[in-house]
Amino acid sequence: MQKVTFKIRRFDGEKSWVQEYQFPYQPGKTILWALSYIKESIDPTLTFTASCRHAVCGACAVRVNGQAVLACETLLDKMLDRWETDTLLIEPLQNFKVIRDLVVDWETKVERLARVKPWLIPRDEFSKETGCRQTPEEFKKINKNSDCILCGCCASECNKLSNNDSDFLEPFIFSKAQKFIADSRDKDPLSRISTAINNGAWKCMHCQECVTKCPKGLSPADDISFIRQFAIANGIRNNPGTRHAKSFLDDIQKTGRLNEALMFIKTEGLLGSLGSIPVALRLVRKGKLRLKHVLAKPIKEIEQVRTIIKVITKDKK
Ligand code: SF4
Ligand code: SF4
Numbered sequence: 218m219q220k221v222t223f224k225i226r227r228f229d230g231e232k233s234w235v236q237e238y239q240f241p242y243q244p245g246k247t248i249l250w251a252l253s254y255i256k257e258s259i260d261p262t263l264t265f266t267a268s269c270r271h272a273v274c275g276a277c278a279v280r281v282n283g284q285a286v287l288a289c290e291t292l293l294d295k296m297l298d299r300w301e302t303d304t305l306l307i308e309p310l311q312n313f314k315v316i317r318d319l320v321v322d323w324e325t326k327v328e329r330l331a332r333v334k335p336w337l338i339p340r341d342e343f344s345k346e347t348g349c350r351q352t353p354e355e356f357k358k359i360n361k362n363s364d365c366i367l368c369g370c371c372a373s374e375c376n377k378l379s380n381n382d383s384d385f386l387e388p389f390i391f392s393k394a395q396k397f398i399a400d401s402r403d404k405d406p407l408s409r410i411s412t413a414i415n416n417g418a419w420k421c422m423h424c425q426e427c428v429t430k431c432p433k434g435l436s437p438a439d440d441i442s443f444i445r446q447f448a449i450a451n452g453i454r455n456n457p458g459t460r461h462a463k464s465f466l467d468d469i470q471k472t473g474r475l476n477e478a479l480m481f482i483k484t485e486g487l488l489g490s491l492g493s494i495p496v497a498l499r500l501v502r503k504g505k506l507r508l509k510h511v512l513a514k515p516i517k518e519i520e521q522v523r524t525i526i527k528v529i530t531k532d533k534k
């Protein structure tokens with residue numbers, strides 16, 4: 218291969234277009250090297266951000282063929298091999314407002330991050346003299362999420378955010394919340410839990426995009442599960458998410474199958490379900506919802522299922 222082509226989605230504040238650039242192939246280079254080459258040798262108006270060049274600052278995240286990556290640590294060869302091509306589409310992160318070309322606006326994200334109070338609120342027994350001490354075991358529970366570099370890759374690929382960001386926070390915000398909720402030195406985990414629950418912790422779609430895209434190996438989806446479990450354990454249960462989870466578990470325990478019709482009513486309540494009656498009637502007409510689904514009998518392996526649930530729930534206690 219002599220040349221590589223980048224199709225770069227550009228934006229000048231008013232209009233957006235895709236511009237093609239060709240540059241000589243060199244082995245062992247990164248996406249960021251290629252962007253810098255284009256800026257220095259072909260088009261000085263191309264705009265992007267980068268700073269540390271060592272996967273530390275999080276500034277260089279872009280989408281390559283629809284996948285968010287850090288440009289400074291992503292090898293051009295790897296992308297060309299993966300897509301079996303000599304042409305890559307480079308775009309700004311999704312689910313962010315674009316300022317110019319590949320530069321996105323973090324201001325709203327930082328404002329949203331502040332909702333979960335991402336700072337330590339020390340318990341009353343701590344003072345300047347004693348400091349905020351914790352054991353190595355307690356530290357281990359919160360250490361992982363300190364690695365977040367706020368690159369935005371998880372938020373870019375989050376399917377729930379793409380669908381509707383008005384009732385859901387960015388995955389990294391849930392991870393930040395988890396870090397302080399689990400911190401033994403903090404005195405206000407419950408207010409962060411309430412904020413997380415009221416801002417979509419039960420609306421995560423479990424697509425795992427945030428997990429597979431995080432360049433630091435973090436797992437916002439697991440942090441969301443942690444937040445849900447912490448909320449239930451602390452009595453924050455009066456919400457559709459908790460009711461849905463309970464109904465799910467009850468069904469599996471009872472029959473080994475999900476009773477989706479009743480689950481909806483148990484989750485949303487009778488009043489909340491009224492608006493869905495036309496959909497239910499359509500499902501009945503199409504034969505997708507039958508009485509036998511509502512009055513389902515236990516499957517023949519039900520005792521094995523119940524034993525599995527007993528073992529899992531015992532581990533959680
Ligand atoms: S698992 Fe949840 S938080 Fe993570 S990307 Fe999917 S919808 Fe978003
Ligand atoms: S959780 Fe991972 S992907 Fe998301 S902002 Fe932090 S480092 Fe980036």
Ligand code: FES
Binds near residue numbers: 271273274278
């Ligand atoms: S330039 Fe800092 S993470 Fe890529």
